[in-house]
Amino acid sequence: MADTKIPPGTTARPPGSAAARASAPAGRRRTRARATAGSGRMAALLVSPTLLVLTIVVLYPTLMALKESLYGPKGLDPKTGFISTTEPFVGLTNYADVLGAAGDRFWNAFWNTTFFTVVTVGLETVIGVAMALIMHKAFRGRALVRAGILVPWAVPTAISGLLWRWIFNSDGVANALLGHQILWTTEGFHAKVAVVVAEVWKTAPFIGLLVLAGLQVIPNEVYEAARIDGASAPGRFWHITLPLVKPALLVAVLFRCLDALRMFDLPYILIGAQKNSVETLSMLAQNEASNVRFGPASAYAVLLFLYVLLIALAFVRLLGTDLVGDRGGGRPGRSARRRLVVPRRAGVTA
Numbered sequence: 001m002a003d004t005k006i007p008p009g010t011t012a013r014p015p016g017s018a019a020a021r022a023s024a025p026a027g028r029r030r031t032r033a034r035a036t037a038g039s040g041r042m043a044a045l046l047v048s049p050t051l052l053v054l055t056i057v058v059l060y061p062t063l064m065a066l067k068e069s070l071y072g073p074k075g076l077d078p079k080t081g082f083i084s085t086t087e088p089f090v091g092l093t094n095y096a097d098v099l100g101a102a103g104d105r106f107w108n109a110f111w112n113t114t115f116f117t118v119v120t121v122g123l124e125t126v127i128g129v130a131m132a133l134i135m136h137k138a139f140r141g142r143a144l145v146r147a148g149i150l151v152p153w154a155v156p157t158a159i160s161g162l163l164w165r166w167i168f169n170s171d172g173v174a175n176a177l178l179g180h181q182i183l184w185t186t187e188g189f190h191a192k193v194a195v196v197v198a199e200v201w202k203t204a205p206f207i208g209l210l211v212l213a214g215l216q217v218i219p220n221e222v223y224e225a226a227r228i229d230g231a232s233a234p235g236r237f238w239h240i241t242l243p244l245v246k247p248a249l250l251v252a253v254l255f256r257c258l259d260a261l262r263m264f265d266l267p268y269i270l271i272g273a274q275k276n277s278v279e280t281l282s283m284l285a286q287n288e289a290s291n292v293r294f295g296p297a298s299a300y301a302v303l304l305f306l307y308v309l310l311i312a313l314a315f316v317r318l319l320g321t322d323l324v325g326d327r328g329g330g331r332p333g334r335s336a337r338r339r340l341v342v343p344r345r346a347g348v349t350a
């Protein structure tokens with residue numbers, strides 16, 4: 001047997017020795033670290049185009065709006081008596097005006113935006129779930145029903161606003177059906193009702209489409225087992241359907257909340273500009289910008305951005321486990337620990 005030469009200054013480590021067993025996990029850790037670093041670089045490379053686009057279309061405009069909100073409109077310079085050619089730096093004056101002279105209009109737009117968001121998203125959620133349940137049923141002509149339900153979502157919002165403006169005219173279909181002469185497109189609560197109806201008709205199919213995707217991944221065996229156990233149709237919906245489609249439903253509600261908070265085109269086309277009953281924060285910012293008051297307009301836009309950001313963070317904070325799912329290897333989340341409880345009817349035999 002050939003002799004194995006050992007370099008000077010080193011000691012031989014038999015394969016079964018404690019030192020050899022200790023060095024093996026260290027080598028595996030280094031291998032895993034290199035693999036993780038390689039995966040991280042690949043992930044960063046794949047995500048970089050998306051981050052670049054977000055930087056261009058979101059981060060840069062937001063920073064520019066924040067900068068512009070610190071400047072006032074061009075006008076007479078009180079120090080020199082001449083017309084200023086540049087926008088004067090006013091600091092936080094535009095934000096302070098929200099609580100001052102311009103506060104009434106801002107808070108009116110703020111509450112209108114909140115009202116439209118809460119009412120429309122609530123109605124769209126109920127109607128959208130009902131639409132999803134109808135589209136999920138197997139019956140003759142289901143494809144035609146699905147196409148008819150999804151048509152409103154495919155119609156552009158500007159076209160939808162014009163269509164509903166004709167419906168809500170003084171001699172339109174709405175007044176003919178009600179038998180009353182209501183001026184829907186003027187000031188008043190009826191203008192809010194018109195916007196809510198048009199918005200729900202337009203965007204309820206979006207929630208229905210996402211909920212339908214969640215319904216189609218539920219196995220039929222779950223419903224069959226519930227029927228054998230004697231669960232009624234409302235019980236199956238409450239204990240099986242609703243918990244299993246909850247992640248898709250929450251994502252749909254989050255998207256709709258963020259979209260409704262930025263509502264502009266539908267009330268602008270359906271009712272008109274500068275109507276206190278339906279003016280939203282986006283309409284207020286656009287009105288200020290159209291009158292060349294870019295500083296106040298940017299301040300309103302920044303406040304709207306912060307409002308939308310807070311709503312998004314609240315959703316992720318309160319409902320994060322349902323939105324992103326449970327991570328493996330850790331403590332199971334609340335949804336993973338929850339068990340589906342199917343009520344058993346007394347006296348039911350197999």
